[in-house]
Structure formats: structure tokens, C-alpha cells
Amino acid sequence: MLPIDYRYCPECSTPLSEGMVDGRLRKYCTQCHFVRYENPLPVVVALAQKDGRFLLIRRAIPPKKGYWGFPSGFVESGETPEEACLRELEEEAGVSGEIQRLLRVGRLEDTELYGDMLVVTYLVRVTSDTPVAESDEVDEVRYYSASELPSYLARSLRDVIEEVGGTS
Ligand SMILES: [Zn+2]
Structure with missing residues (x-):
């Protein structure tokens, strides 16, 4: 809708x-x-890393069903964007994290479902162990090194990845 x-x-x-x-x-x-x-919907993205690798989830629901992406979701009323980011990381990837810093604030238009979105991306350090896909919205979770990232992500995130570094 x-x-x-x-x-x-x-x-x-x-x-x-x-x-x-x-x-x-x-x-x-x-x-x-x-x-x-x-007004655009406020979305937070957790660009989460551990040991130089990126934590990705595979989406089990639209939009972008079947695609890998970073844990993300909408900010709920009463939450700070940082809290929303860590909550989504926990819900979608089953790990806890620590905000390192704000990486980007941008605009994205989702033509499939949500329309105009204000997207706030944080660099997050994963602080717990094995990730688990425990949400209905996600069917797989795993770490990717920079060189293993799916090409659609590597392309759109080239500048961010250069900036934060990562093992290849
Ligand atoms: Zn009226």
C-alpha cells in the first residue's frame, strides 16, 4: 500500500x-x-559489522522479497532513531549491537509498498554472538565480507563501504 x-x-x-x-x-x-x-516515512538502517564483515539479512516479505539487505525498519513513536536501529537489528538478525556513528541521511522511494522514505543509516558494531533469523520478515542471516556482498548492494554502497572499511 x-x-x-x-x-x-x-x-x-x-x-x-x-x-x-x-x-x-x-x-x-x-x-x-x-x-x-x-511526509516521508522514517526508516533506520543498521550497517552492522563484526570483525570487518557485514551482517546481512534475506528478506522473506516485500518489498524486495528474496534480496539481501541490512537490517532496517521504521522508527516507532517514542523511540529515538538509534533505539529503533538497534531494535531492528535485534528483531531481524537476533543480535545486539552498539551504535558507532551516523553514516548517512538520505531519501529513498519505494515504488512497491511504502512510497517516500527518509532513510537514516548508522554504523553499528555487533556485540553478541551468532545471528539468528527469528523474525517472520527474514529467512536467513549471515555475515558477508566486502568482496562477497551481492553486487546490487556493493554497487549502491560502494562509497559507504570504502568509508567504513571491511575485510575483503
Ligand atoms: Zn473535514
Whole structure:
């Protein structure tokens, strides 16, 4: 489901109109104050390493089902991005970690499910032992050295990998 395309005002059920509000085309309600502002979803990514190798998960659900990637997920209300990052690492890869530093803040558009996302990537050091795929969202977890990374990841992360280093 790409971001919900509201047809009715969620506050008073009046059919929404569309027009320029605050310099952008937006949906709004003519009967109350409601304006449909669209914001990216906040996502955190754990670029997690142990002994110079990267911890990757294989996604068991869309988007990108069957692809390897870094543990990631949405920030929940009440969490800091750092807390969300370590929680996702634990949920998806079954390991605990320690935030080393903020690596990137960027934008990504997922055309499959979630639409526009604000993506915050942290470098994380894995502090516990064997990773386990214990979430329904993940079917395999393992470490990759820099040279073993799937080509689609190695390409998109070349600059990050150079920056953080890793064993090849
Ligand atoms: Zn309304």
C-alpha cells in the first residue's frame, strides 16, 4: 500500500478537495481545518559489522522479497532513531549491537509498498554472538565480507563501504 490516498476528510468525512496549500498541490477539507500533508516515512538502517564483515539479512516479505539487505525498519513513536536501529537489528538478525556513528541521511522511494522514505543509516558494531533469523520478515542471516556482498548492494554502497572499511 503506497501512502493512503484519502478521498474523505478523516475528521469530518467531507469529500476532500485538491488545490494549492502552502505552495504545493494537496488535498484539503473545505469544512474543517484538515489538510493532507504528505511526509516521508522514517526508516533506520543498521550497517552492522563484526570483525570487518557485514551482517546481512534475506528478506522473506516485500518489498524486495528474496534480496539481501541490512537490517532496517521504521522508527516507532517514542523511540529515538538509534533505539529503533538497534531494535531492528535485534528483531531481524537476533543480535545486539552498539551504535558507532551516523553514516548517512538520505531519501529513498519505494515504488512497491511504502512510497517516500527518509532513510537514516548508522554504523553499528555487533556485540553478541551468532545471528539468528527469528523474525517472520527474514529467512536467513549471515555475515558477508566486502568482496562477497551481492553486487546490487556493493554497487549502491560502494562509497559507504570504502568509508567504513571491511575485510575483503
Ligand atoms: Zn473535514
